[in-house]
Amino acid sequence: MGSRFRGNDGGGVTLRRQFFEVLAFMTESTSTPPASRGLRSDQVAGLMLIALALYVGWMNRVYPLGTLAEPGPGYVPLILAVFLGAMGLLVMIAGGKSMPLAVMDWRERWRALAILAACGFAAYGLERLGYRITMTALLVFFIGVLERKHPARVVTVAVGFAFGTYYLFATLLRVPLPVSPWGV
Amino acid sequence: MLETLNNLMLGFSVALQPQVLMYAFVGCLIGTLVGMLPGVGPLAGISMLLPATFGLDPIIAVVLLAGVYYGAMYGGSTTSILMRLPGEAASVMTCIDGYEMTRRGRAGPALAICAIGSFVAGTLGVLGLMLLAPTLASFALRFGPPEYTALLMMGLLVLAYMSGGSMPKTLAMAGFGLMLGMIGIDAMSGYTRFSFDVVELADGIGIVPVAVGLFGISEILMTASHQMGALPKTPTLRELMPSRTEWRQSSGAIARGSVIGFLIGIIPGSAHIISSFVAYGVERRLSKTPERFGQGAIEGVAAPESANNSAASGAFIPMMALGVPTSPVTAVMLAAIMIHGIAPGPTLITERPELFWGFVASMYVGNVMLLIFNLPLIGLFVSLLRIPYSYLYPCILAFCILGCYSVSNSVVDVWIMLAMGGVGFVLRKFGFDLAPVALGLVLAPMLELSLRQSLAMSAGDYAIFFQRPISAVMLGLGVLMLLVSLKPLISRKRDWRSQVGLDDQA
Numbered sequence: 189m190g191s192r193f194r195g196n197d198g199g200g201v202t203l204r205r206q207f208f209e210v211l212a213f214m215t216e217s218t219s220t221p222p223a224s225r226g227l228r229s230d231q232v233a234g235l236m237l238i239a240l241a242l243y244v245g246w247m248n249r250v251y252p253l254g255t256l257a258e259p260g261p262g263y264v265p266l267i268l269a270v271f272l273g274a275m276g277l278l279v280m281i282a283g284g285k286s287m288p289l290a291v292m293d294w295r296e297r298w299r300a301l302a303i304l305a306a307c308g309f310a311a312y313g314l315e316r317l318g319y320r321i322t323m324t325a326l327l328v329f330f331i332g333v334l335e336r337k338h339p340a341r342v343v344t345v346a347v348g349f350a351f352g353t354y355y356l357f358a359t360l361l362r363v364p365l366p367v368s369p370w371g372v
Numbered sequence: 373m374l375e376t377l378n379n380l381m382l383g384f385s386v387a388l389q390p391q392v393l394m395y396a397f398v399g400c401l402i403g404t405l406v407g408m409l410p411g412v413g414p415l416a417g418i419s420m421l422l423p424a425t426f427g428l429d430p431i432i433a434v435v436l437l438a439g440v441y442y443g444a445m446y447g448g449s450t451t452s453i454l455m456r457l458p459g460e461a462a463s464v465m466t467c468i469d470g471y472e473m474t475r476r477g478r479a480g481p482a483l484a485i486c487a488i489g490s491f492v493a494g495t496l497g498v499l500g501l502m503l504l505a506p507t508l509a510s511f512a513l514r515f516g517p518p519e520y521t522a523l524l525m526m527g528l529l530v531l532a533y534m535s536g537g538s539m540p541k542t543l544a545m546a547g548f549g550l551m552l553g554m555i556g557i558d559a560m561s562g563y564t565r566f567s568f569d570v571v572e573l574a575d576g577i578g579i580v581p582v583a584v585g586l587f588g589i590s591e592i593l594m595t596a597s598h599q600m601g602a603l604p605k606t607p608t609l610r611e612l613m614p615s616r617t618e619w620r621q622s623s624g625a626i627a628r629g630s631v632i633g634f635l636i637g638i639i640p641g642s643a644h645i646i647s648s649f650v651a652y653g654v655e656r657r658l659s660k661t662p663e664r665f666g667q668g669a670i671e672g673v674a675a676p677e678s679a680n681n682s683a684a685s686g687a688f689i690p691m692m693a694l695g696v697p698t699s700p701v702t703a704v705m706l707a708a709i710m711i712h713g714i715a716p717g718p719t720l721i722t723e724r725p726e727l728f729w730g731f732v733a734s735m736y737v738g739n740v741m742l743l744i745f746n747l748p749l750i751g752l753f754v755s756l757l758r759i760p761y762s763y764l765y766p767c768i769l770a771f772c773i774l775g776c777y778s779v780s781n782s783v784v785d786v787w788i789m790l791a792m793g794g795v796g797f798v799l800r801k802f803g804f805d806l807a808p809v810a811l812g813l814v815l816a817p818m819l820e821l822s823l824r825q826s827l828a829m830s831a832g833d834y835a836i837f838f839q840r841p842i843s844a845v846m847l848g849l850g851v852l853m854l855l856v857s858l859k860p861l862i863s864r865k866r867d868w869r870s871q872v873g874l875d876d877q878a
Contacts, residue, residue, distance in 0.1 A: 265551065294801070
């Protein structure tokens with residue numbers, strides 16, 4: 189089962205889902221994942237951690253390890269890679285009863301990818317097109333294309349937000365924000 | 373005691389300056405709004421506001437950001453009670469009985485007890501900060517590299533224990549965060565590590581892009597397709613007054629929640645979240661009528677809300693006294709102080725008393741402001757939720773990009789934020805807790821430096837950590853936590869963490 193009731197800052201784990209998990213706990217209901225063959229989520233997670241540990245260990249080979257009395261720049265990263273690998277192994281070994289990979293819910297993946305790609309475009313365009321043009325384009329994509337809102341509202345919100353926040357941060361609070369070659 | 377009072381007077385002389393008062397109010401206001409909006413939370417709010425504090429006086433910057441922090445703690449409760457929608461994770465427990473009270477027409481008393489509990493807990497927390505931080509700071513002057521290494525190790529082990537759930541997963545996330553902290557120039561040798569020839573990475577990865585990516589962006593990736601429910605009727609001022617029975621029932625819960633929250637707040641981790649779970653669990657166990665919990669028990673609102681506010685104050689103690697952040701939020705605040713050239717740590721309180729005591733006094737002031745303004749303004753705050761989420765999340769994303777870019781005017785930070793958003797999304801899907809990543813990242817340079825200095829001091833002998841009493845005690849405590857957390861695996865009994873809802877290994 190995935191983590192229950194664990195939270196963090198900035199919104200924590202999905203709040204709505206977390207809430208229903210809390211409710212499930214309060215009513216003592218437990219949902220056991222259906223039995224199925226194949227890899228389990230924690231086994232895959234453990235493998236990912238081991239792969240990361242091996243990659244860091246391999247990358248670390250160029251840094252001197254030094255001696256115990258005088259540890260070099262590669263010393264602590266190597267310890268961490270070994271530690272991460274060990275934790276990955278533990279997660280994998282203990283993951284036999286975790287949720288089957290096949291039943292994991294990835295419904296949001298396409299929307300998540302679209303959001304990340306759009307934000308990637310914004311990162312690429314920020315210093316080339318300037319803050320105002322980039323943000324306007326980003327919001328038009330989100331509200332107009334992804335959310336399919338009325339064009340007039342899309343333009344109002346996108347332009348209003350981009351120019352309003354520019355005025356607030358760049359003009360009033362003097363936070364330097366990029367400007368396009370055309371001065372916008 | 374007299375010295376403390378004198379210092380507090382100095383603090384009030386700073387905190388009551390009109391400009392500081394104004395920023396404390398602005399911080400509380402923004403924090404309340406941030407706390408109410410799902411997907412933003414105090415960390416993303418503080419990160420976004422960080423660049424705007426660069427031009428401010430350090431005390432004003434800290435007061436503003438602290439106002440956002442405890443304002444968010446309060447704001448999260450409003451939507452929890454009225455809409456069963458926790459604005460931030462620490463308010464999840466408030467939903468259960470808070471929303472049930474709303475359904476029974478008692479939303480007003482729930483909101484009022486929330487505000488009063490938050491005020492009492494916040495004030496008690498500040499008292500604790502005022503009394504404990506200077507003592508801890510003078511004690512910390514005895515710390516050398518081995519003690520700092522042991523302290524940081526203990527912090528990570530306690531975090532893994534308190535987070536509940538799978539300890540290897542939590543420790544793996546701490547390890548991942550520590551690894552991220554290895555990126556950049558090694559302070560002792562000058563080597564640039566894991567920078568992939570990206571010049572900006574030579575400075576290391578900042579906490580802001582990582583935290584906003586892990587917590588803000590990944591939250592939006594998970595929830596962008598969701599819709600908010602209908603808005604409830606907001607109670608009028610007259611409807612806010614709790615009955616005599618409700619006062620009686622909630623007073624003990626507020627006191628217990630405040631103490632629990634404060635103590636947990638000092639410990640590393642997402643203290644305000646954990647504390648609200650623990651306080652709710654303790655209240656339910658202590659109650660003579662535990663069956664009322666989940667059915668609109670006012671103690672179920674009072675205890676977690678008091679605990680998360682008190683924990684917010686408690687978390688400032690190690691930050692101010694030791695210069696060691698205990699959560700991603702305090703890590704960002706520490707960064708805000710350091711940007712102004714101030715080194716937090718044991719000497720801060722003696723060298724910059726106006727900063728520390730002004731901050732303490734501003735927290736008193738902030739608590740009063742939250743109590744006075746928030747209840748009458750509930751209707752106004754709730755109306756913000758009329759903005760459809762389909763308009764809200766694009767603006768939040770744009771704010772995240774703006775906030776990350778403006779910290780160091782670097783697009784690389786935006787890329788890091790996006791990468792961390794994707795990583796956070798996948799890690800959440802696999803049930804990992806993300807707080808240890810952010811904490812590991814912040815603690816990594818301190819941990820590496822103190823470990824290597826300790827080994828240099830002892831000519832490579834690890835026994836140095838056990839030969840020095842303070843470090844031996846701290847490491848012993850960390851190992852004890854590790855062993856205690858293994859107990860349920862051996863005895864197959866549910867320990868206290870699972871009973872209060874922190875464990876998923878039922």
